[in-house]
Amino acid sequence: MNVTGHTRRPASIRDVATAAGVSYQTVSRVINGHPSVRPSTRERVLAAIDELGFRRNVTAHALASGRSRAVTVLTANTTHYGYASILQGIEEAARAASYAVGIGVLESADDAAVAAEVQRAADAGGGLIVIAYDPAGVRALGAVPATLPVVGVVETPASPPGGDRPWVWTDDREAAYQATRHLLSLGHETVHYVAIPSSTRRTSARTSGWRQALKEAGAPESRPVQSSWGPAGGHAAGLKLAGDTSVTAILCGNDDLALGVLRALHEAGRSVPGEVSVAGFDDAPHSAFLTPSLTTVRLDFTGLGRSAFALLHGVLEESAQVAPHPVSVPELVVRESSGPPPAGH
Amino acid sequence: MNVTGHTRRPASIRDVATAAGVSYQTVSRVINGHPSVRPSTRERVLAAIDELGFRRNVTAHALASGRSRAVTVLTANTTHYGYASILQGIEEAARAASYAVGIGVLESADDAAVAAEVQRAADAGGGLIVIAYDPAGVRALGAVPATLPVVGVVETPASPPGGDRPWVWTDDREAAYQATRHLLSLGHETVHYVAIPSSTRRTSARTSGWRQALKEAGAPESRPVQSSWGPAGGHAAGLKLAGDTSVTAILCGNDDLALGVLRALHEAGRSVPGEVSVAGFDDAPHSAFLTPSLTTVRLDFTGLGRSAFALLHGVLEESAQVAPHPVSVPELVVRESSGPPPAGH
DNA sequence: GACCCAAGTGTGACCGGTCACAATCCTCGC
DNA sequence: GCGAGGATTGTGACCGGTCACACTTGGGTC
Numbered sequence: 001m002n003v004t005g006h007t008r009r010p011a012s013i014r015d016v017a018t019a020a021g022v023s024y025q026t027v028s029r030v031i032n033g034h035p036s037v038r039p040s041t042r043e044r045v046l047a048a049i050d051e052l053g054f055r056r057n058v059t060a061h062a063l064a065s066g067r068s069r070a071v072t073v074l075t076a077n078t079t080h081y082g083y084a085s086i087l088q089g090i091e092e093a094a095r096a097a098s099y100a101v102g103i104g105v106l107e108s109a110d111d112a113a114v115a116a117e118v119q120r121a122a123d124a125g126g127g128l129i130v131i132a133y134d135p136a137g138v139r140a141l142g143a144v145p146a147t148l149p150v151v152g153v154v155e156t157p158a159s160p161p162g163g164d165r166p167w168v169w170t171d172d173r174e175a176a177y178q179a180t181r182h183l184l185s186l187g188h189e190t191v192h193y194v195a196i197p198s199s200t201r202r203t204s205a206r207t208s209g210w211r212q213a214l215k216e217a218g219a220p221e222s223r224p225v226q227s228s229w230g231p232a233g234g235h236a237a238g239l240k241l242a243g244d245t246s247v248t249a250i251l252c253g254n255d256d257l258a259l260g261v262l263r264a265l266h267e268a269g270r271s272v273p274g275e276v277s278v279a280g281f282d283d284a285p286h287s288a289f290l291t292p293s294l295t296t297v298r299l300d301f302t303g304l305g306r307s308a309f310a311l312l313h314g315v316l317e318e319s320a321q322v323a324p325h326p327v328s329v330p331e332l333v334v335r336e337s338s339g340p341p342p343a344g345h
Numbered sequence: 346m347n348v349t350g351h352t353r354r355p356a357s358i359r360d361v362a363t364a365a366g367v368s369y370q371t372v373s374r375v376i377n378g379h380p381s382v383r384p385s386t387r388e389r390v391l392a393a394i395d396e397l398g399f400r401r402n403v404t405a406h407a408l409a410s411g412r413s414r415a416v417t418v419l420t421a422n423t424t425h426y427g428y429a430s431i432l433q434g435i436e437e438a439a440r441a442a443s444y445a446v447g448i449g450v451l452e453s454a455d456d457a458a459v460a461a462e463v464q465r466a467a468d469a470g471g472g473l474i475v476i477a478y479d480p481a482g483v484r485a486l487g488a489v490p491a492t493l494p495v496v497g498v499v500e501t502p503a504s505p506p507g508g509d510r511p512w513v514w515t516d517d518r519e520a521a522y523q524a525t526r527h528l529l530s531l532g533h534e535t536v537h538y539v540a541i542p543s544s545t546r547r548t549s550a551r552t553s554g555w556r557q558a559l560k561e562a563g564a565p566e567s568r569p570v571q572s573s574w575g576p577a578g579g580h581a582a583g584l585k586l587a588g589d590t591s592v593t594a595i596l597c598g599n600d601d602l603a604l605g606v607l608r609a610l611h612e613a614g615r616s617v618p619g620e621v622s623v624a625g626f627d628d629a630p631h632s633a634f635l636t637p638s639l640t641t642v643r644l645d646f647t648g649l650g651r652s653a654f655a656l657l658h659g660v661l662e663e664s665a666q667v668a669p670h671p672v673s674v675p676e677l678v679v680r681e682s683s684g685p686p687p688a689g690h
Numbered sequence: 691g692a693c694c695c696a697a698g699t700g701t702g703a704c705c706g707g708t709c710a711c712a713a714t715c716c717t718c719g720c
Numbered sequence: 721g722c723g724a725g726g727a728t729t730g731t732g733a734c735c736g737g738t739c740a741c742a743c744t745t746g747g748g749t750c
Contacts, residue, residue, distance in 0.1 A: 064706075103448055286601065291608060
């Protein structure tokens with residue numbers, strides 16, 4: 001290891017070459033594991049590398065080779081549980097593959113802003129992962145030039161979202177379907193739905209899974225209550241629904257919304273699950289500890305992030321191609337917030 | 346704009362130079378806003394840039410100039426609210442300054458693992474921001490070579506953490522002090538404390554703020570209950586405290602712990618705030634919607650992230666130096682979970 | 691009209707790697 | 721003992737920018 005202080009510039013391969021008495025190309029071969037280097041030579045080079053504390057300059061490597069071992073994740077709102085978990089999964093997989101992870105936040109769904117952010121990500125070089133659960137993300141995915149290696153993280157795709165690009169997805173449709181069936185099976189006449197903002201103009205996958213379950217059960221379908229992402233939106237929606245005593249079961253687009261709904265029901269004096277059942281979506285870490293604890297559908301976001309990276313990795317290195325469109329299978333988690341409807345319903 | 350399809354390699358400054366009939370150096374001057382370029386020339390170059398869709402190659406720029414306009418954030422656990430918010434703030438400020446943001450997650454506090462992660466971050470080039478609220482982060486900050494531009498995000502520093510490096514901080518001590526005083530002022534004899542893992546071997550700032558408030562009020566001091574970061578840890582700690590009927594007020598190291606404590610108290614049949622008051626830390630988005638809603642101390646994490654970036658930016662560009670050690674001032678938010686102790690206490 | 695200086699522009703080297711190809715070294719077969 | 725051919729190693733150009741410096745101009749001054 002380099003002990004002699006005041007090393008201004010870090011050592012380059014030519015420094016190492018000089019120290020080892022070989023050419024820079026030989027050093028390059030050693031650090032790239034090229035087979036035809038005499039063991040004794042390799043030994044000497046490795047010693048020099050160690051002594052000088054050499055580390056390959058990733059910038060120069062990227063420039064010369066054209067490959068950059070980097071991913072940029074384009075996402076809205078990293079503070080939301082689902083997004084943060086996906087990011088966590090991506091980072092984990094990227095770290096294992098020694099890729100660098102960059103992050104770009106889509107703050108608005110405005111076309112110009114999205115385009116600018118995509119450009120920034122493209123400038124960074126390397127691959128791209130776009131989390132397209134919301135309008136901004138969907139637009140971003142659409143705005144990625146065809147020449148760039150990209151993987152989309154999307155909800156149940158009705159049709160391939162970004163042309164024929166690779167993507168990974170959560171089976172939101174199935175998840176909503178399961179949760180709705182669960183509530184219906186408890187005896188509720190129907191299930192009301194508080195929706196997160198749709199990622200597209202079309203109906204979201206969650207909405208359509210909910211709708212299908214109702215249809216199959218012959219249950220009347222009410223209009224989904226459009227809401228935002230956070231608890232405040234759920235609270236507002238919950239206040240509306242709390243006023244209607246015919247409402248006995250509410251499915252929420254995510255656990256944050258469910259939290260707001262629970263609070264609103266509490267404020268309105270309606271007990272959960274005695275009078276109203278509530279189910280969420282995502283199984284955020286706090287959901288199990290709410291009072292009442294929240295029935296929800298767990299989605300493996302971290303695993304989804306890992307898949308997304310694996311897929312991109314396959315594209316970038318043309319090595320063993322992984323499954324084309326990995327899906328995260330949802331799992332219903334029944335807790336205290338759901339139960340049979342009150343007598344008389 | 347470039348309309349003629351099949352452009353394989355993106356345009357370089359030499360391509361632009363040829364198109365504009367000037368030398369590549371002139372193109373370089375134009376994109377860098379160098380003053381001595383004849384307006385008519387600049388015009389022609391800009392037209393060529395636009396026509397070819399030229400964008401400066403950031404990799405080449407970084408290699409040649411030695412400056413990279415990039416920050417890497419080293420952090421544990423991006424799914425926790427505080428960390429995610431700081432990251433959000435950093436990204437926001439970085440985007441405004443058109444810096445790229447990289448992220449490295451410290452998964453273990455193991456020295457070797459931390460060192461490896463620091464190395465990865467160093468390899469990325471550019472500046473470093475280390476979130477040092479936990480042992481892994483603190484070690485990482487310590488492991489950053491002195492030659493690297495770095496800013497630490499730390500809790501109330503007893504002594505400068507990473508030598509004399511710049512840092513930003515939240516006044517955790519003051520925050521804990523305020524929360525504890527609030528509870529005492531309601532009439533509680535003393536306040537128990539459920540602690541997050543300390544960032545160092547020494548007592549954490551939160552702990553010492555709590556302790557000071559007790560001491561000033563002459564209240565008896567109990568041993569802090571050591572816990573983890575998440576609601577599960579809070580739940581376990583809460584179960585312990587719930588058994589002791591002399592406990593009437595609990596301060597929790599963060600809102601997630603508080604959630605677990607609330608749940609445990611509920612399970613033990615102790616009402617909040619009737620029998621026990623609970624206060625948290627951070628004001629996470631869900632805290633206002635819990636039942637009961639949570640009294641807590643709000644910390645401006647996003648602003649803290651912005652300050653951290655601003656500070657680093659100043660270091661990197663030696664431009665207008667900002668305040669040396671920006672601090673985020675805490676704000677007490679009183680909600681339903683705290684009230685006077687039950688009669689007889 | 692010669693001289694000086696600043697504005698405007700171009701040339702060559704370099705950042706730290708990689709790639710393509712040439713040159714040298716060995717070892718083996720005959 | 722000699723040539724073939726693979727194993728090793730070295731050289732020069734290049735990735736797409738920047739930097740340092742040299743070279744034209746054009747105006748003003750005396």
